[in-house]
Amino acid sequence: MPKSSQKSNKQTTPKDSTNPQTKAQNQNTLITPRTLSGFRDYLPKEAMAKEKLIASLTTVFESFGFAPIETPHLEYAEILLRQGSDEIQKELYRFVDNGGRDVVLRFDQTVPLARFITQYRNELDLPFKRFAIGNVFRGERAQKGRYREFTQCDFDFIGSDSIGCDAEIIEVIYASLSALGLDEFTIWVNHRSVLNGIAEHFGIRDSKDLESFLRLIDKLDKIGEENLAKELQSTLKLDSKKVDEIISLISIKQITQRDEFFASVAHLKEWNAELKKGIEELESCFRILSSVQMATSSCRVSFAIARGLGYYTGIVYETTLNRLKSLGSVCSGGRYDNLTRSFSRERISGVGASIGLDRLLAGLEELGVLRGKSTSAEVLIVCMREEFIAYAHQIAQSLRRSKIYTEVYPQATKLQKSLSYANNKGHEHCIIIGENEFSTQTLTIKNMTTGVQFDSISLLRVIEIVK
Amino acid sequence: MPKSSQKSNKQTTPKDSTNPQTKAQNQNTLITPRTLSGFRDYLPKEAMAKEKLIASLTTVFESFGFAPIETPHLEYAEILLRQGSDEIQKELYRFVDNGGRDVVLRFDQTVPLARFITQYRNELDLPFKRFAIGNVFRGERAQKGRYREFTQCDFDFIGSDSIGCDAEIIEVIYASLSALGLDEFTIWVNHRSVLNGIAEHFGIRDSKDLESFLRLIDKLDKIGEENLAKELQSTLKLDSKKVDEIISLISIKQITQRDEFFASVAHLKEWNAELKKGIEELESCFRILSSVQMATSSCRVSFAIARGLGYYTGIVYETTLNRLKSLGSVCSGGRYDNLTRSFSRERISGVGASIGLDRLLAGLEELGVLRGKSTSAEVLIVCMREEFIAYAHQIAQSLRRSKIYTEVYPQATKLQKSLSYANNKGHEHCIIIGENEFSTQTLTIKNMTTGVQFDSISLLRVIEIVK
Numbered sequence: 005m006p007k008s009s010q011k012s013n014k015q016t017t018p019k020d021s022t023n024p025q026t027k028a029q030n031q032n033t034l035i036t037p038r039t040l041s042g043f044r045d046y047l048p049k050e051a052m053a054k055e056k057l058i059a060s061l062t063t064v065f066e067s068f069g070f071a072p073i074e075t076p077h078l079e080y081a082e083i084l085l086r087q088g089s090d091e092i093q094k095e096l097y098r099f100v101d102n103g104g105r106d107v108v109l110r111f112d113q114t115v116p117l118a119r120f121i122t123q124y125r126n127e128l129d130l131p132f133k134r135f136a137i138g139n140v141f142r143g144e145r146a147q148k149g150r151y152r153e154f155t156q157c158d159f160d161f162i163g164s165d166s167i168g169c170d171a172e173i174i175e176v177i178y179a180s181l182s183a184l185g186l187d188e189f190t191i192w193v194n195h196r197s198v199l200n201g202i203a204e205h206f207g208i209r210d211s212k213d214l215e216s217f218l219r220l221i222d223k224l225d226k227i228g229e230e231n232l233a234k235e236l237q238s239t240l241k242l243d244s245k246k247v248d249e250i251i252s253l254i255s256i257k258q259i260t261q262r263d264e265f266f267a268s269v270a271h272l273k274e275w276n277a278e279l280k281k282g283i284e285e286l287e288s289c290f291r292i293l294s295s296v297q298m299a300t301s302s303c304r305v306s307f308a309i310a311r312g313l314g315y316y317t318g319i320v321y322e323t324t325l326n327r328l329k330s331l332g333s334v335c336s337g338g339r340y341d342n343l344t345r346s347f348s349r350e351r352i353s354g355v356g357a358s359i360g361l362d363r364l365l366a367g368l369e370e371l372g373v374l375r376g377k378s379t380s381a382e383v384l385i386v387c388m389r390e391e392f393i394a395y396a397h398q399i400a401q402s403l404r405r406s407k408i409y410t411e412v413y414p415q416a417t418k419l420q421k422s423l424s425y426a427n428n429k430g431h432e433h434c435i436i437i438g439e440n441e442f443s444t445q446t447l448t449i450k451n452m453t454t455g456v457q458f459d460s461i462s463l464l465r466v467i468e469i470v471k
Numbered sequence: 472m473p474k475s476s477q478k479s480n481k482q483t484t485p486k487d488s489t490n491p492q493t494k495a496q497n498q499n500t501l502i503t504p505r506t507l508s509g510f511r512d513y514l515p516k517e518a519m520a521k522e523k524l525i526a527s528l529t530t531v532f533e534s535f536g537f538a539p540i541e542t543p544h545l546e547y548a549e550i551l552l553r554q555g556s557d558e559i560q561k562e563l564y565r566f567v568d569n570g571g572r573d574v575v576l577r578f579d580q581t582v583p584l585a586r587f588i589t590q591y592r593n594e595l596d597l598p599f600k601r602f603a604i605g606n607v608f609r610g611e612r613a614q615k616g617r618y619r620e621f622t623q624c625d626f627d628f629i630g631s632d633s634i635g636c637d638a639e640i641i642e643v644i645y646a647s648l649s650a651l652g653l654d655e656f657t658i659w660v661n662h663r664s665v666l667n668g669i670a671e672h673f674g675i676r677d678s679k680d681l682e683s684f685l686r687l688i689d690k691l692d693k694i695g696e697e698n699l700a701k702e703l704q705s706t707l708k709l710d711s712k713k714v715d716e717i718i719s720l721i722s723i724k725q726i727t728q729r730d731e732f733f734a735s736v737a738h739l740k741e742w743n744a745e746l747k748k749g750i751e752e753l754e755s756c757f758r759i760l761s762s763v764q765m766a767t768s769s770c771r772v773s774f775a776i777a778r779g780l781g782y783y784t785g786i787v788y789e790t791t792l793n794r795l796k797s798l799g800s801v802c803s804g805g806r807y808d809n810l811t812r813s814f815s816r817e818r819i820s821g822v823g824a825s826i827g828l829d830r831l832l833a834g835l836e837e838l839g840v841l842r843g844k845s846t847s848a849e850v851l852i853v854c855m856r857e858e859f860i861a862y863a864h865q866i867a868q869s870l871r872r873s874k875i876y877t878e879v880y881p882q883a884t885k886l887q888k889s890l891s892y893a894n895n896k897g898h899e900h901c902i903i904i905g906e907n908e909f910s911t912q913t914l915t916i917k918n919m920t921t922g923v924q925f926d927s928i929s930l931l932r933v934i935e936i937v938k
Binding site: 068078296297414 | 501502503504505506507508510511512513514515518519521522526529532533534535536537538539540541542543544545546547549550553562563564566567568569570572574576585586587589590591594595596598600601606608610620628631632633635636638639642646758759761762763764813814815816845846847848851857860861862863864865867868871874876877878879880881882892895896
């Protein structure tokens with residue numbers, strides 16, 4: 005990630021320096037190029053990695069029959085504001101446009117989805133499976149690895165209560181991460197009814213207390229058991245015995261095989277209807293999952309997954325990279341009961357998940373799963389004289405037609421210079437066209453890693469060597 | 472394209488209805504779902520077509536060694552405002568963010584590129600070839616087929632004066648449109664020096680007059696020769712004889728072979744240095760192009776191409792679809808001499824072009840080049856009973872592993888309902904799992920186009936049939 009030059013420039017370019025009145029007199033002074041504070045640029049290496057990621061994910065989503073949709077980055081404020089949490093309200097990019105409209109840059113892709121579903125209700129067949137890969141904006145306090153514009157990759161299965169949908173979203177997460185070359189990850193699955201049932205058992209019934217309870221559980225990973233115990237005691241006025249019991253319950257994680265695990269928690273189903281429902285739906289979901297090929301250890305129950313507050317009502321999940329737990333969840337989601345409540349009286353439920361693309365990218369980078377090249381081209385063609393350029397273009401076209409990505413260095417240049425260009429960008433081969441190659445209509449090719457060179461060979465031979 | 476419900480709602484939802492004070496009392500009233508005025512949503516069919524378009528273009532760009540970059544949608548106003556035309560200034564989405572920063576949603580991807588190049592000058596090797604596919608925002612008066620947010624697809628070759636770059640950008644345009652299944656298109660090429668030279672020859676020397684001259688020529692297609700003649704007379708105070716000569720000159724189009732054409736205009740090189748330079752550079756460019764395989768009629772000189780005002784200084788081009796000329800240019804561009812002038816004293820030239828993705832998409836739709844499906848899945852699996860869902864998921868996974876995109880209908884349903892779902896969305900095959908299929912671990916498959924059905928066959932046989 006490029007360093008932002010924003011800080012050091014703050015003094016020299018005051019915020020109001022773009023006053024239109026001063027535009028004319030500024031015409032000859034230079035503007036310091038800088039990225040907006042809290043935002044980022046992607047240089048070729050990162051942008052290419054991101055693009056490959058998106059292409060892989062798109063293929064997975066489409067292989068499951070999810071179709072893309074696209075909504076604008078900008079929406080009427082009234083559309084987005086009702087469903088956003090209070091925290092999000094403070095972080096809005098909200099303004100009045102030239103036409104006097106109160107507008108907001110979207111802060112997620114879920115509220116626009118709710119708007120979309122209701123607006124096109126008559127044109128969409130339910131169940132409706134969509135994915136959307138797009139940027140969202142949140143004016144958070146800038147911090148390392150967090151940006152005010154970031155890419156979210158959402159996939160949702162709308163309009164069916166079937167537990168098969170919940171299982172399928174988990175299958176998609178599994179297939180997505182596998183397609184990216186990851187194998188050591190865990191999808192932690194829970195059911196909101198399990199947590200509701202535990203809360204009920206310990207007398208936490210008031211909806212505000214329940215909210216606090218869920219919010220605190222969500223913090224377990226961050227603050228640890230001891231602090232969680234303290235906070236549960238102080239916030240919910242529970243005695244330490246109850247708190248200990250609660251903590252031992254939410255610490256339940258599936259480490260054994262599926263059947264053994266569900267046998268071990270079967271007694272909880274007797275406690276109340278919520279726990280019964282939660283555990284039974286988890287069982288149904290895992291029964292479907294066990295019919296597909298999937299490393300069993302990569303999808304497990306954890307009673308500590310709460311997925312904050314908000315709209316989740318059924319099965320929920322988070323995904324962590326085993327070798328990079330500190331990164332947090334790279335893909336989270338769950339079932340929600342009434343997506344479109346702000347726009348329609350019709351109850352439309354769904355289940356979906358979201359991949360934080362920038363976070364996942366950072367994770368893949370740290371794990372060394374990404375290749376580090378600044379060019380998509382395998383081959384660079386270099387001409388020793390300007391008159392050979394047309395020949396180079398001809399050869400390049402032939403190589404591209406053989407699916408070999410090829411770049412032509414645009415002008416005749418010293419060999420040393422172009423070889424170092426190829427080295428910096430990461431071309432695997434350099435084709436050199438000099439006097440001899442041009443007159444005999446041959447090519448010289450040099451492998452940039454091994455240094456091995458073949459002189460004055462045919463195009464066919466070059467294609468063989470590169471492939 | 473979905474109809475916007477915006478107009479009909481205007482009366483019922485006044486612009487200031489999202490006042491935060493009224494939020495609480497609104498909590499139980501429904502919000503009318505509507506897209507922001509002048510913006511659009513993409514439903515699956517269009518979004519999928521757009522996504523395929525982007526994937527094809529990305530492959531072409533990368534096969535030439537162009538690498539992606541990404542810059543934020545939002546920039547400091549001072550960065551974007553200097554280089555935007557006066558017309559664009561009026562259409563800006565500009566506002567002050569929560570941190571008091573004067574910011575603008577980008578209106579193109581060229582000014583951000585100039586900022587990017589200067590900011591990362593030391594990390595980028597020149598020549599630098601980048602592409603960027605992203606959305607830009609212009610608050611134009613809304614009209615049919617024009618939206619306030621639209622997708623631009625830019626590719627630029629930065630940091631080389633070589634005419635090989637100009638030729639390559641044209642090759643990329645050719646390869647891009649070919650990759651999209653288009654064959655009947657024309658890339659019209661001109662050189663700004665040709666027009667400068669013609670202007671000079673007729674005494675148009677003042678830079679303001681030259682600007683008017685270029686702007687008028689740009690209107691030729693829209694207003695026709697007769698009106699152009701009138702406007703040239705009135706604006707530039709030219710007599711009708713000169714105007715006639717000018718019009719016959721800018722009407723010169725290459726209809727013959729390359730050599731014949733350049734012989735026919737060779738005498739113009741004698742008129743002045745500008746014309747000489749312009750025609751010679753066009754010749755060099757076409758010499759390179761003639762070395763690659765390209766339908767010769769699809770790339771031709773036209774002295775009427777001006778590419779408006781702005782930053783172009785060398786070879787310029789526009790691309791029209793032969794069977795849909797009314798659409799206007801789907802891909803335009805050219806050489807600019809000093810991209811980074813606002814940010815740096817270093818002179819960095821380049822050449823690039825931009826595809827208006829939404830316009831091209833509309834064109835492809837009108838030409839019937841796009842397939843009209845709302846799903847990416849070829850196969851829909853339907854279960855007659857809930858207990859077969861796990862088996863369906865298992866089969867679906869096997870099909871996906873054989874690269875057959877497969878959707879599972881999420882719950883047991885009446886056959887009629889799921890077949891009509893498949894018909895609406897465009898699945899090619901339906902796999903049906905009933906009592907018999909489940910007990911014998913076989914499948915029944917129905918071709919949704921022909922109606923042909925195979926009962927209780929093996930998975931292997933199903934894969935053969937679908938493939």
